[in-house]
Amino acid sequence: GESVGLHLPTLSVQEGDNSIINCAYSNSASDYFIWYKQESGKGPQFIIDIRSNMDKRQGQRVTVLLNKTVKHLSLQIAATQPGDSAVYFCAEKVEGSYIPTFGRGTSLIVHP
Amino acid sequence: KAGVTQTPRYLIKTRGQQVTLSCSPISGHRSVSWYQQTPGQGLQFLFEYFSETQRNKGNFPGRFSGRQFSNSRSEMNVSTLELGDSALYLCASSPSGVGYGYTFGSGTRLTVV
Numbered sequence: 001g002e003s004v005g006l007h008l009p010t011l012s013v014q015e016g017d018n019s020i021i022n023c024a025y026s027n028s029a030s031d032y033f034i035w036y037k038q039e040s041g042k043g044p045q046f047i048i049d050i051r052s053n054m055d056k057r058q059g060q061r062v063t064v065l066l067n068k069t070v071k072h073l074s075l076q077i078a079a080t081q082p083g084d085s086a087v088y089f090c091a092e093k094v095e096g097s098y099i100p101t102f103g104r105g106t107s108l109i110v111h112p
Numbered sequence: 113k114a115g116v117t118q119t120p121r122y123l124i125k126t127r128g129q130q131v132t133l134s135c136s137p138i139s140g141h142r143s144v145s146w147y148q149q150t151p152g153q154g155l156q157f158l159f160e161y162f163s164e165t166q167r168n169k170g171n172f173p174g175r176f177s178g179r180q181f182s183n184s185r186s187e188m189n190v191s192t193l194e195l196g197d198s199a200l201y202l203c204a205s206s207p208s209g210v211g212y213g214y215t216f217g218s219g220t221r222l223t224v225v
Contacts, residue, residue: 032212
C-alpha cells in the first residue's frame with residue numbers, strides 16, 4: 001500500500017495493549033476536535049469527536065480526553081488490534097470557522 | 113448510502129500539463145472541501161465550496177482552482193503542473209461545512225513527472 005506519511009511520530013504496541021496517541025493543538029479558541037484514522041491507500045475516516053465543553057468522550061474501544069488548560073488532546077484505544085494499525089490525525093476547529101485544521105499525524109503499528 | 117467518490121484514483125502527468133480531479137459528495141451534502149496531503153506537509157486545506165460558491169480558500173497559488181456544480185459535485189483543477197504538486201488530493205463532504213460531519217473520499221494520487 002501507499003505510505004500516507006513519512007517521518008511521522010510512531011507508536012509501536014503489542015496486540016491487546018492499550019494505546020494512547022497524543023496531540024497538542026494550537027488555538028485556545030478551538031471549540032471542536034476530531035480524531036481520524038487513515039489506513040494505507042484510503043482517505044481519513046472519522047473515529048470520534050469532542051466539543052470544548054467536555055473533558056472526555058467514549059466510543060467503542062476508544063476514548064478521547066481533552067485538557068484545555070494545556071491544549072492537549074489524546075486518543076486512547078483499548079485492547080489494540082492489528083486492524084488498528086494506521087495513521088491517526090487530530091483536527092481542531094476554531095469557533096466560527098468552517099474549516100478544521102489537521103495535525104501531522106501519528107503512525108500506530110500493532111504487532112501481533 | 114454511498115460515500116464520497118473521487119475519480120480518478122491515480123494519475124500520472126507531465127510537468128506543465130494541467131489536470132482536473134472530480135469529487136461526488138454524499139447525497140444531501142452541500143459542502144465540499146479539498147485537501148492536499150504530502151508526507152512533508154501533512155493535510156493542507158485547499159478550498160471549500162458550499163452551494164456552488166467558494167466559501168473558504170487556503171494558501172495555495174492561483175494554479176489551483178475549483179468549482180462546484182448545482183448537484184454539489186465538485187472539480188478541482190491544477191494548471192501548469194510542477195513536480196511539487198505530486199500528492200494525494202482528498203475531498204471531504206459535509207452537510208453544512210462548519211467542520212462537523214466531514215466524510216473523506218479515498219483520494220486521487222497525482223504523480224507529476
